[in-house]
Amino acid sequence: MRANRVACLIVAAGAMLGAAGAGAGQWRDGAQVYEKVCAHCHEANVGPVLKGRQLPVVYIERVVRHGNRAMPSFRPSEIDDAALADVARLLAASAPLGKE
Ligand code: HEC
Secondary structure, eight states: OHHHHHHHHHHHHHHHHHHTTOOTTOOSOHHHHIIIIIHHHHTTTSSOOOTTSOOOHHHHHHHHHHOBTTBOOOOTTTSOHHHHHHHHHHHHTOOOTTOO
């Protein structure tokens, strides 16, 4: 059951990336990556809230590149290094949800 849910989430993430027309250099900035990809899970009670937790930039980058249990991994062809660095910096420095 849990495995099915995870597979479903990964498919959903792929569909989101497809819809955004992603590819290296396709992202305007980290805010757009967050809004088009991360927020679908991380502001929807699928994944834990990321904002306002001072999560370290390197930790965020690592989780996005390698995945972690139910968190899917994203390749550089999906979210390029510059866009990933930007979204990680943005989240590390973000205010808690509802206090922006
Ligand atoms: C398909 C849903 C989904 C998408 C899209 C997604 N995540 Fe996640 N993420 C998760 C889930 C679920 C977890 C919790 C994983 C676990 O612990 O099993 C998670 C965990 C994380 C964690 C660890 C949080 C912690 O409390 O330690 C980070 C950091 C993270 N995600 C960053 C991101 C970023 C940045 C993006 C956008 C590039 C993103 N995620 C996109 C589902 C998603």
